[in-house]
Amino acid sequence: EDQVTQSPEALRLQEGESSSLNCSYTVSGLRGLFWYRQDPGKGPEFLFTLYSAGEEKEKERLKATLTKKESFLHITAPKPEDSATYLCAVGTGGGNKLTFGTGTQLKVEL
Amino acid sequence: DGGITQSPKYLFRKEGQNVTLSCEQNLNHDAMYWYRQDPGQGLRLIYYSQIVNDFQKGDIAEGYSVSREKKESFPLTVTSAQKNPTAFYLCASSQGAIGGGYEQYFGPGTRLTVT
Numbered sequence: 517e518d519q520v521t522q523s524p525e526a527l528r529l530q531e532g533e534s535s536s537l538n539c540s541y542t543v544s545g546l547r548g549l550f551w552y553r554q555d556p557g558k559g560p561e562f563l564f565t566l567y568s569a570g571e572e573k574e575k576e577r578l579k580a581t582l583t584k585k586e587s588f589l590h591i592t593a594p595k596p597e598d599s600a601t602y603l604c605a606v607g608t609g610g611g612n613k614l615t616f617g618t619g620t621q622l623k624v625e626l
Numbered sequence: 627d628g629g630i631t632q633s634p635k636y637l638f639r640k641e642g643q644n645v646t647l648s649c650e651q652n653l654n655h656d657a658m659y660w661y662r663q664d665p666g667q668g669l670r671l672i673y674y675s676q677i678v679n680d681f682q683k684g685d686i687a688e689g690y691s692v693s694r695e696k697k698e699s700f701p702l703t704v705t706s707a708q709k710n711p712t713a714f715y716l717c718a719s720s721q722g723a724i725g726g727g728y729e730q731y732f733g734p735g736t737r738l739t740v741t
Contacts, residue, residue, distance in 0.1 A: 552732075562731055
């Protein structure tokens with residue numbers, strides 16, 4: 517059974533304090549690892565897709581990396597507007613099915 | 627602008643009533659999905675459809691039904707058989723397995739409350 521575990525469950529940072537969120541996974545044939553941002557009461561917003569170990573992608577203050585067992589979402593010099601829940605998901609098998617983790621709730625304070 | 631719309635944003639129903647949640651996309655995506663989100667749990671897949679007139683059960687399909695008569699539309703019916711229907715429901719779409727495009731794009735969600 518595919519499993520995705522995200523840590524920490526919650527993270528509080530000061531503005532400018534860089535940190536990383538972790539997503540560890542166990543799957544039978546990875547067909548992509550996906551990061552999403554979700555604001556309260558809204559649908560998840562797609563951020564990145566990573567397909568193979570060693571791959572990295574960046575968007576503004578966010579950088580996602582991938583190894584064979586886990587992915588990290590690095591947040592550099594975060595701002596209060598980066599506060600959200602960050603979701604990780606893995607795609608396996610056919611049918612485009614994704615298995616989601618429970619997310620990391622990030623709060624960035626002034 | 628291309629995107630996914632879900633309506634209504636909030637929905638209230640009495641126990642024992644069926645209710646249908648709307649999902650429409652104008653992204654020309656082949657595949658569509660329905661998820662349920664509960665506090666402290668990851669998104670759980672209810673049903674998905676890779677092509678018109680075909681759909682498959684996800685991990686928690688009991689008490690739900692869907693149809694896919696048009697490429698753009700994938701309505702979800704929450705039946706009275708669903709034991710815990712109160713939740714946040716999310717619709718998503720993706721280009722489809724053939725030709726790549728695994729990323730799923732989500733609608734704004736419908737919050738259903740059943741009392």
